[in-house]
Structure formats: structure tokens, C-alpha cells
Amino acid sequence: MSADKSERHAAFLGVPPWLALLLVLVIFETGWIGFAIGQPPLLPDEPREAAIALEMAQSGVWTMPTLNGHPFVEKPPLPYAAAALACGLTGSEATGTLRLPQLVASLAALAAVFALGRRLGGAAAGITCALLLATTVEFFRSSLRLAVDPELLAWTSGAALATVEWWLAERPSARAGFWAATCACLALAVATKGPVALVYHGCAALGLFVFGGRQGIGRLPLLFAAYLVSLFPLGAWALALYAHGGWDLVSEALLRNSWGRFARAELGHKAPLWFYLKVLPVVLAPWTLLALAGLGTAWRAAREADTDRGRATVLRTALGWAAGSLLVLSLSAAKRELYLLPALPAWTLLAGAAFIDAARAPRLEGLPRFALLTTLAALAGATVAGSFLLPRQGHAEAALLVLPALLFGGLLAGAWRSWPALGSAALFAGVALAAGGAAPWLMERDSARGSIDAARSALTQAASRTDRVYGVGLREREVAVLSLALRRTFTELADLEPLGGPDAPLAQRTLVVSGGSAPPVLGPRLLERASLEGTGSAPLGAQRLYFSTLVKRE
Template sequence: MALGAGLGLRDPSPPDEPRFVLAARQMVESGQWLIPHRGSELYAHKPPLFMWLQASAYQVVEDWQIAFLLPSLLAALGTLWLTWDLTRRLWNRRIANHAAFALFATLQFGLQAKRGQIDMVLVFWTTVSLWGLARHLLCGPNRNGLLVGGFAAGLGTVTKGVGFLPLLMLLPWWLDRRMDDATVGNDARVPAVRLWPWLPAAFLAGVAVWLLPMLVTVLGSDNPELHRYASEILFRQTGTRYVESWHHVRPFWYYLQVIATLWLPGALLLPWLAPAWWRRIRRGDRRTLCLVGWVVLVLVFFSVSPGKREVYLFPALPAMCIAAAPLLPGLLRRAGVRYVLLGYVVALGLALAGLGASGLAGAAWAARIAADRSLSEPVMQTLLTWLVVLGGGLLLLAGWARPRRAATAVVGASVLVWTFYGLALAPNLDASSSARKLMHDVRTRIGSDAELGLVAWREQHLLQAQGPVREFGFERDFQAQWRDALAWLAQAPEDRWLFALKDVARDCVDPEQLIELERTSRRDWVLVPGAAHVPGCVPRAATVNPLIRMDEP
């Protein structure tokens, strides 16, 4: 299967993957699962449910290379099934097949299914919630569906704070029920349904899975770190981050760009889909109104916040595919639509083959990427060759399909892309991207018994570090970390080394004795031997707000 291709062939790589695996691994090793840690610090940016899933997967398979991707893979498969089943209940099996294939063929879905990040699991919970709510609101009444929908929204909220978004479907549903009877088609009518108290009770039960024991633990403790943790995750990382985001600030229209790129090839059909949706809504199709209306509400919700990332809009994708599915059989009979879809496959093949060929021919961009990621020439040559092979495969697929089988070509293109990515591209990038090679080289240089201190580190460095390791905090100011690290280094200079960001390792060390390492994560790193420390030197005091880090997610 394309989504599972490459499972177990790579280590966690930025962004986000090493952070979650680090917390999950610490859960397994310490037995403390309630509040996640990042090294010696509490990790207050996300609730722990996703990390619970990774830790649980490890306890089953006992291999982190498999366990860290398993929750995303299973969530992707579950989301495909839920998309198919809800579409079947709203229309029929034939249309359900179109919905599932449309979701699978979308670039963002495959990309997130192959990543060990929270977002694929979040989308699973939001789709479960939509599935349950739609069974009650559009196919019901169905109290069990309502309970499932509310509970899944609660679980989604303690997976990532925006898991409550499916509840926004109540707005277009409420609007539809108040439309004039003359504008509502008889086939779209459903009896009045009762939401109170079942929906809020189910939602609160889902949230309480983590929130209740966390609050009991925090309120029963006089540990100030736990109280700061609760304040950070319940307020700063939710409401404050939404209203006054301090990272990833983008313009209001940013998500139109996301739809136009990551929602390919489906985005190419929007000029046909949008008018058809509007006509159905005007005829009183409650299904289309609730699905498309919910997608629009999600788009507006995230667009209003100044902080934007492409994955934020991802939960709306399954609903978009479900809403498009009843229109796809008719659209795929149009020659213009078939040519557009086939053109997408051809363009993708030409782009990949062209990139690979230009890189093999010595293009400057390839040399820059190789230097920035510390990729050796053989590895870079292998990656570029695979790009040419993949691009050529897509062109052959398009040549076989012709316009008549354009839809098959689109699905086949996704199979090829994610299979090649999992089996060829990601494994070749792994040693550099995951920092495995860097940290192995560090341990080889300093010896198996030496102690290594980490300063201004990234999560992949601690995750891949071998032998005795010490760190001095993650969210602390870099200069504060450096000051404590130097004091630690001075206690046993013969047996201790520091691994540090080059720009931080300046005060109180002899620059001639620093050992420059490979450039990774778009930054330069150095090794500092104990002998490089200048005795009696006092490093500069911290001047930067310790709550703000340049690599905060």
C-alpha cells in the first residue's frame, strides 16, 4: 500500500516528529504519561494524546521507526473509511468510492499520512465527529451518532486545541432549518433532533479523558512548574495563540494559496464545483449546505487568526471531498475536466523529471541543497536519479491513461508518488534530516565514555544522541544554557564536551579549539572540548525572553 510504503525505513525528522517521539519515549521510559516532557522541561505546547498513541504503538511493536508513524498511518486509513462510509450514507456506494479516491489523491492527505505529526490524527477525530454529527443531523435522528460526534470532538480538542471545529456544522444546519419551507427539498428534510444535553455531555466526556486528571494533578500540587504548565497549555497556547499569534504570521488570504497547491488536483476542479454547489444549496440540499458551509466556516476561522500554517486547514479536506463526490461522475464525463486532470499528472511528471535532470546536470540549486543539508554527493545523485525515475513513471502513466482514463491516472500518480517517497526518497534523506549521522559522528569524535552537553539544541539532537548526555533546558534563553553548560564543563574538562549552536559558543572558550560539525537544520554546529574553556571567564547574562525560541512550532 502506498501510504504504508517505507514504514520503518527512517527516523523522525523535523518539523515536529522528533519533538513528539522524544516526549513519547520519555513516557515509556519514566512511566509518567499524564504530562509530557521535552528533556528536563515540561512540554506545554500540545496535549499528550498523540504522544500516548505513539508510546502505545511502541509498546506493541517495540520499534520507534515503526511506532512513531503508525498512529498517522492508521488515522489516514480510518479517515478514508469514514469518508467513504459517510458519503455512502448520504448518497450511495458509487459516489462514496469517488469521495475516498478524491481524498487519497489529494497531495496534503498523502503528505500528512506519511508524517509522524499530530495533524493526521486530529483529522481522524474531526472526521469521526463529522461522521457522527452528520448521521444525526442529516440522516437521523441518531442519538448514538450524536454521542460519537461529540465525544470525538472532545478527543480532538485534547489532541490539538482546534478539535472542536466539527461542532461548527451546527451553524449551517441551524440556518437551513430556518429557511422557508418552499426552498427546502422534500428529500433533504429530517425530523427535528434533540442536541441537549447529549452533545455537550459527550464533548465534555471526550475532553475529560486528559483534562480532568491533569487538572486534578495540578490543583493538588504546590509545584509551580505544574501550575505554569497548566496556564501555558490552557491559555497561552490556545486563546492567546489564536488572537495574538507570535509565529507563522501570514496574510488573510494565505489559505487560498494552500488550497491552490496542497489541495491539488482537486483544487483544479473548483471552477466547476463551486457553481454546482451553489445551485444545490439554492435548491435546498441540506447535505451540501452543511458540508460546504462547514468548510467555509473553518476557512474563515483560521483566516481570522494572524498565525497560519498549511496544516491548520487540513481538517476541512475530507468534508470538501465528500461534498464534491456526487458531482464527480458528471464532471469526469466532461472532456475539459479530463484534460485538466491529465495535465496535472503530466505537469507533475515534467516537474519532477526536470528537477532531477537539472540537478544531475550540475544546477546550482542542487549544490545549495546538498550543502545546506550536508548531503554527500552519492546520496544527492541517488535522490536526483529517483526524481527522474519518478517523473518518467508519471509521464508513462499519463501516456497510457490518455484523457479517457484521466481519473485513474490521478489516483495512480498518488500511488507512485507516495510509494517512491516512502521507499526511495525519505530513506535517502534520513541520515541527514534526522541528525542520526551528525550525532553518530559526534559520539565517534568524543569517545564512548565521554559526557556530552547540549546547548541550543533541537529535539532531533537529544533524540539521536548516544552515550551519556546532559542538557540545560530547551526553552531557556540560549545564553543562560551556555552559562550553565560552561560551569558543568569546567567541573570535569577532561571527560566532558559541549555540542552547541555555533553562534552561541562564543564567550569564555578558545575559538581555535572548537571543532566545526556538519551544517544541519539550516544551522552551523560546533563541538567544544573541555580544554577550550577559559578559566575564570564570566559569560554574558541572558538578555532574551526565555519563552520565545526561534524554532518554536
């Protein structure tokens, strides 16, 4: 049965393919949001992002992110301002409130991918691409993370959509409108993560110019103009930084953080050149094979002059966006899996093109068909293994993974001859069930590695009985956790030497917090001025936070 016949058969059953897919998407997204939105912040980054946003909400200074009262200029202020605004509008400082900008951004990215995917074959194709994005490992894991990258994902996707429509528009007024929309999305992307945000869109545009012929060359000046316009928010922030801290603060933000991260990995995350080739299969799972097969599909469509213009434009954009971003990010000195998130829509559009071709092909005809059948076999095997292994680790709910395993196996058997009616909806429903069965285990694993609950609770309790708090030799993540626990600024010291002196006087009751693998040694000079009332510690990642309560001697 061909794909066209399958669609007619599905419509005859009274369930249009796009409607069944939309139902699966809505149910999956609703469950995912309900499960993830209120999860506590996890190491290494979320406590810091939460602390900065809450400080901004308290101070009302929207142009200067701060951590414990000190300027924090690794990233522009827009993401923190969005979280602070959410707190102000709702009157809540809960973690779920702080995640609202990420939630809106993730839904916006799905909407943009749907709009781009429609160019590949109608509403069903668009929802298929959105589902492919929603069910990838990296999107599921990172799109509600307290980080700037989910918002960058939304603005990058919006800019790519606006650029595609600008490229395809025939009326001058439409072209002008979509060019303005491209400028707006790029400006917001730059205001989210700095000039590096233009890399993703530049790679997407490169795909259009490489295959666009003379039409592409003629639009090059307008694209450069859009990039110049997008830098205006960054210039305004630079002026605010200069007014606050002079050229040193501007240099810290724009040179050390933006250029320094790319060229020298000054702030960490240094990795070898092949890092992304190693992690890409996991990031794209379970659609890795389909995404890789989509590279060939896009390459052929991009080079064919007689192909559908809208489909070819989307695939050219996706090809440049995916392959170009992978190349540029590999050349960067600083590397993280999270940096692939803004390029994830491109890979899912490629996977969507391969999926559509696979659904139309019989048996093992062509690489996309082979990729689809192999993916089904891998999903069936993985869920069967999970249904047996995870219950032994105390997750009885994982036994339900046998249900999607049976569904994947049935799809594999039925799809051997041709793709069945409503097969796409059944496939994504199975993936949603598998994600639901594995989610508690994944959350427990992440919490064991990155939970701050024990440290935050212990610090809050200890600080409630003291008048002054000092942090001694704390790293950035420890400063963030202490800031979240106290909900006020505290004094940071490099070591214990000045404690008790004129620069760091003791209060009647003083809390001293330090990090590391061993508690600090309080010297005799300090103990002459204060008695040690109590000590404690709490786990924080691979190390611990140590705290001592000192009572000033009369």
C-alpha cells in the same frame, strides 16, 4: 456514453467500478506506507515529537509530556501516550514504531471519508472520495508525519461522520448512539490538540444548522452538550498539570499555547491574513479545480429541498467544514499549511461531488466537467515535464513519469466526449504511478532541508566517550536532536559562564554542545580547569551544532 452506461459497461466487463477503485486504493496505500513509515524524523517538528514520545515511554508518566525532563505542554498528552504505548507493545523505539499511531489515524480518516462519500452515490463514490484524499499533496506529505495533526484529522473525520449519521438517524436509539460517538470522537480530538480541535467540527456543524431549518435548531442543545462533554479530558489534564506545577503550568498549557497561538502567535508561525488563500491550491493539488468546483455543487445541493437527503447532509457538512475552517484559520494569528490537514476531508468530499457530476456530463457541459478536463491536461503536462527535468537532477527513475503522462493524455482524449468505463480507476492509477516516480526526488529534497542524521550520529559518537553533557544556548529543535542522540537527559545552560562552577561542575570528560552559525569561545577561566581534547560540528538545518570535549585537569 453517460456515467450510468459507463458503469454498466464496466460491470459487463466483469470489473465493477468500486472493485477497480478499491484495488487501486489498496495498492497505492500499501506502497505509500512501505515507503514513508520508516523514514527518519525531519526538522522542524519530528525530532521534538519523537523525543517527547520516547521520554514518556521511558518514564511511564502518561499525563505529563516532557522534553529533556522539562514539562512540554504545548499539546495534550494523548498523541505522545499513543506513540509511547506503541513502543511498549512492540518493544521497539524505531521511527516506524513511533509512526504507528499516525498510520492508524490516516487509515481511519480514509475509512471515515469513504463512509461519508458513500452518501454521494454508493460504494464507488465513497472509494473515489477516499482516493481523492489519499492522493492530495498535503495528505501524501503529512499524514505519516510525526505530529499530532494526522491524529486530529482522524478524530475530526470520525466526529463529522458520527454527526452526519446522528442527523440522518430516525430511530431514537440510533440517534443516541451516534450522539455518543460524536462526543467520544470530539473528546479524543480535544485530548489530541486542545480546544482548537472543536473549531473544525463546529464549522462542519454550522453547515448543517444553516441549511437544516427547524430540525437544526432543535438539535442545538445536544450539540452544545457534546462540546461540554468533549472538554472533560482537558479538565482532567488541567488537574494533573496543577498537581505537578500549579496554576502557572495550567496557564502555560491552556492560555499561552491554546489561546495565545490563535490570538497572538506567541509561539511563532505568524503569517498574514491571506496566507491560506495562497497555499490552498498547493495543499489541494492535484484536485484543486475539482474542490473549488465542488463548492458550487455543494451550495446548490444544500439549498435544494427536494435533493437526496443523505447527499445533501454530507455536502452541507463538507461546505461548512471546508469554508468555515478556512475562514477561522485565516483569522488566527498563527498559520501553517499543516493546520489545513484536519479540513482536508471536507475539500475532498467537495471534489468527489464535482467529480461525480463531471463524469455524468458530456463534453464541456458545466463547471465540474471543465475542472476535470483541465485537471487531466495539467496532470499530463506536469508528468511530461517531470519525466524530462528530474532525470537531469540524477533521478533516473523519474523517466517512468512518461507512463502516467501517456495515461492522462489518453484519458483526456477519451473523456472529451464522455467519461470512459473504468476511467476513474485509470485516473487514480496514473496519479499513483506519478507519485511513485516523484517520491524519491521529493524525499531527497526534504532530507536535504531537514535531515538530522549527520548531527545525531556525530553527537551519539561524541557523547559515548564522555561522562557528562551540557547543552549551551540551545533552541528547542537542538534540544530535541540532542535528546534523541543521547537517549537520556542532560543539563541545559543559557551560556558558558556557569560551566565549571558549583552549579555546572565538570566531569572527568565533559561534552559541551551549542548551536548557531559559529562555534562558542571557551574562556581562559574554563580552560584553566579543563583541557580541550577535541571539537567538531555537524549540519542541522540552516545552521550547525558545535561540540567540544573537555578533559578535567587534575
